[in-house]
Amino acid sequence: MMKQIHLCLLVLVLAFGSVSAATKRLSFHHSMHTYTSADGRYQIFREEFPFGGPAVDNLETFSFYCWVRVDLPPQQGDKAVILSRGGFQELFIDNEGRLSFRFQGDNPDNFMAKSLPLGRWTFVAVSFSTGKQSVTMFINDEATEIPSAQALSPISPAAAGAPLIVGQGQDHQSPFDGAVAYIYWSNEELTPERAKELYANPPEEVAERLAVEGTHPKRLGIYPLKALSEVPAFPDDDFRNATPTDELAITLAQDEYEPGAVALQSTGDEELDLVTIKFIQPVNADGVALPDGAVDLKYVKCWFQAGTGWYDISPYAHHKALVPELLLNDPELVTVDLVNGTQYVKLGGVDGKRAMSLTAHTRDNNGHYPTSEFDIRDAETLQPFGLYGNRIQELFVTVHAPAGTEPGDYLGSLEFWSEGELLATLRLKVTVLPFQLATPRLARDLDAPFLPSVYYLSGIHPDGESNLNPYHRNEAQVAAELKDLAAHGITYALNDQLQVAWNDLELFRKMLRMRKAAGMADRPLLLLGPEANFGRFFDTSEENLAAVREMATAILQVVEEELGHREVYFYGVDEAQAEGIAAQKPFWDIVHELGGKMFVSDNSKDALPVHQPGDLLDLVIRRLEPSRELTALRHANGGLLMAYGIPQSGPENPEVFRRNYGLALWQLDYDGFATYCYASNMGCPWNDFDHIDFRDHNFVYPTTDGVIDTLAWEGYREAVDDIRYASTLALAIRENPNHPQAAEAKAFLETMDPSQADLDALRTQIIAWILKLQTATP
Numbered sequence: 001m002m003k004q005i006h007l008c009l010l011v012l013v014l015a016f017g018s019v020s021a022a023t024k025r026l027s028f029h030h031s032m033h034t035y036t037s038a039d040g041r042y043q044i045f046r047e048e049f050p051f052g053g054p055a056v057d058n059l060e061t062f063s064f065y066c067w068v069r070v071d072l073p074p075q076q077g078d079k080a081v082i083l084s085r086g087g088f089q090e091l092f093i094d095n096e097g098r099l100s101f102r103f104q105g106d107n108p109d110n111f112m113a114k115s116l117p118l119g120r121w122t123f124v125a126v127s128f129s130t131g132k133q134s135v136t137m138f139i140n141d142e143a144t145e146i147p148s149a150q151a152l153s154p155i156s157p158a159a160a161g162a163p164l165i166v167g168q169g170q171d172h173q174s175p176f177d178g179a180v181a182y183i184y185w186s187n188e189e190l191t192p193e194r195a196k197e198l199y200a201n202p203p204e205e206v207a208e209r210l211a212v213e214g215t216h217p218k219r220l221g222i223y224p225l226k227a228l229s230e231v232p233a234f235p236d237d238d239f240r241n242a243t244p245t246d247e248l249a250i251t252l253a254q255d256e257y258e259p260g261a262v263a264l265q266s267t268g269d270e271e272l273d274l275v276t277i278k279f280i281q282p283v284n285a286d287g288v289a290l291p292d293g294a295v296d297l298k299y300v301k302c303w304f305q306a307g308t309g310w311y312d313i314s315p316y317a318h319h320k321a322l323v324p325e326l327l328l329n330d331p332e333l334v335t336v337d338l339v340n341g342t343q344y345v346k347l348g349g350v351d352g353k354r355a356m357s358l359t360a361h362t363r364d365n366n367g368h369y370p371t372s373e374f375d376i377r378d379a380e381t382l383q384p385f386g387l388y389g390n391r392i393q394e395l396f397v398t399v400h401a402p403a404g405t406e407p408g409d410y411l412g413s414l415e416f417w418s419e420g421e422l423l424a425t426l427r428l429k430v431t432v433l434p435f436q437l438a439t440p441r442l443a444r445d446l447d448a449p450f451l452p453s454v455y456y457l458s459g460i461h462p463d464g465e466s467n468l469n470p471y472h473r474n475e476a477q478v479a480a481e482l483k484d485l486a487a488h489g490i491t492y493a494l495n496d497q498l499q500v501a502w503n504d505l506e507l508f509r510k511m512l513r514m515r516k517a518a519g520m521a522d523r524p525l526l527l528l529g530p531e532a533n534f535g536r537f538f539d540t541s542e543e544n545l546a547a548v549r550e551m552a553t554a555i556l557q558v559v560e561e562e563l564g565h566r567e568v569y570f571y572g573v574d575e576a577q578a579e580g581i582a583a584q585k586p587f588w589d590i591v592h593e594l595g596g597k598m599f600v601s602d603n604s605k606d607a608l609p610v611h612q613p614g615d616l617l618d619l620v621i622r623r624l625e626p627s628r629e630l631t632a633l634r635h636a637n638g639g640l641l642m643a644y645g646i647p648q649s650g651p652e653n654p655e656v657f658r659r660n661y662g663l664a665l666w667q668l669d670y671d672g673f674a675t676y677c678y679a680s681n682m683g684c685p686w687n688d689f690d691h692i693d694f695r696d697h698n699f700v701y702p703t704t705d706g707v708i709d710t711l712a713w714e715g716y717r718e719a720v721d722d723i724r725y726a727s728t729l730a731l732a733i734r735e736n737p738n739h740p741q742a743a744e745a746k747a748f749l750e751t752m753d754p755s756q757a758d759l760d761a762l763r764t765q766i767i768a769w770i771l772k773l774q775t776a777t778p
Helices: 192-200 204-213 475-487 505-518 531-535 542-563 578-583 585-593 628-636 654-661 663-667 711-735 742-751 759-774
Strands: 014-016 031-036 042-049 061-072 080-085 089-093 098-104 108-115 121-129 134-139 142-147 164-166 177-186 220-225 247-254 256-266 272-283 295-306 320-328 334-336 343-347 354-357 385-387 393-401 408-418 421-436 451-454 568-571 597-602 619-622 640-643 672-675 701-703 706-708
Touching: 061 080, 061 408, 080 177, 098 121, 098 134, 108 134, 108 142, 121 192, 134 192, 164 177, 220 421, 247 256, 247 393, 256 385, 256 711, 272 295, 272 421, 295 334, 320 706, 320 711, 393 421, 393 711, 421 759, 451 711, 475 505, 475 706, 505 542, 531 542, 531 568, 542 568, 542 585, 578 585, 585 597, 628 640, 654 663, 654 711, 654 759, 663 711, 711 742, 711 759, 742 759
Parallel strands: 247 421, 451 672, 568 597, 597 619, 619 640, 640 672
Antiparallel strands: 014 042, 031 042, 042 164, 061 121, 061 177, 080 089, 080 164, 089 098, 098 108, 121 134, 134 142, 220 256, 256 393, 272 385, 272 408, 295 320, 295 393, 334 343, 343 354, 408 421, 701 706
């Protein structure tokens, strides 16, 4: 029988939520320090225990064991102390996540083993022997004997009686985020046989907790994914031979949204039903949490799209392409039969009982889909998901750091549970950079705005009916869309309210107010509707010219009253060819006379609109291959040039939108972009198979109460953010011209190749340059 000094306890060192009734505290504890975090989500216990009774009397050999659950590893460069005694012994997690034991006799010595899994109870033991000049570390039923790098000295008598501190170091630093149960100390060596016996037969108090929280290997594998990859992740992809991850790291600036993604797959052949995700809000070292709503979780839904899905907008309606696209709270909003190729959208919300087929080849309702009949709504909160037949589920994580967020590292986690069992834990590390992103600026003129835009067709319909058709939205739907546009950086979205209700200037006024309240830019204002010279096309009769003058005067007056300016761009004939340019001049002269401006789209081979003088045609939105020659020509003519159709919305690939609308355009001196379209349905906006000429042009999918975002829409936002990062660096160069690396940073910005580079790596380089230029100039 081993001679024992009795010290056993069950204590949660860091527990989220309330303290379990099963928690036991020693009646002879020396002191307890307790505080509750600012958000009330958890309590932190720091306990210090004298040994009581006899001191350790074998100064050359001892052992101890306990059960440990690591919830969060230490922050980079730090350690997390599990147990500490007298400054001469520490059991801790080092800054690389490895279980380590530190012994200090005459000289310090560290003994390191392998990393512990997150969120799992693990049996940990240490056996020390000066006779063997080694430490044996046990993790579950595996033993590792680690020789000392130097001579081990016996414990001094004074140190032998030192108190045990749980959950932090002797200096009350390096706190441990997790739980410790049943600490047991002995004066004798722990043999591998005895360690295996202890592991297999935990104490009753521990066994009760293990029965609830589990100890067996993870049943859910978590695998890293590139959030906005040009390579789609499909349900049948098999990640089980890939390297799993315990951490998702996201770096972002203040006033930015940034995505991350992981793939979830059962580690065996079993099916996992009703998997729920418990989110632990990230906090920094001072206990300050990111704001509520800063982290958004969505499931990526794969479904069938027509013909050229992922790549183009041609339908080939009888060919079905499986693509990942929708970002959902309810993974069952759309049900997809991968074998038979059928799919349905649920009607009536999360508990809806009706469904609508999304593969029918008929065009019905003439694009009119009142939500009283077609009630498509995502769940308000993240719903459970299932993993069946070894299929994966992609999880999309978006983090938002509002302006003014304190920079630094924030640590949180995602816990995956099923039927009361913790399946896996994913550490979420958010790094907020010490600068705020600038608004998009022109490469050639940092005092002028770059204009991120999109053809936005929605308007408030006078009858107030909720509809899936963009031209027939109600006020609540439009408010949700404007919020979504602003959050994605598309603050100059074209305004089509007058197309919906041409003669209703009060609804137009309301739209202007709603846009401003949502955070949309108010100058310049790009107006659609009715398209083609106020709907007058090429008819320059006196009657039409008078009508244009009257309406333009009224519109400009409303804009000036609401926004304080008359920098309003009116739309000419869409994609007019050469013969149509001169015919529109009388209309354009009237608009200019009144203080307004004109713009058109252009997909002509000869780019004739680009050649027009800027005082006749102020802005051209040009399709086809972008080039510096076109921007140089346009700017020499005194006008602005934006891009569209590279591609139109419709393809689901997020990489193509980020690459084609981001840094490449900025570097070529474009003034902005505005592709078609935020949401435009050719029939039913949810059915890609009901039109013979085109697929639906959707960045988002309309719902009863707003929209559902897509991967491509997130790629469009990243294009804006890439330009914001470049603008931030360009401003830093201008503000620090005497910095020793300013010239080098400027050369980098001018010679980078966003058409070929890995855009994530390029973003990292831009961040590094911004941080360098923030340092003080010698």
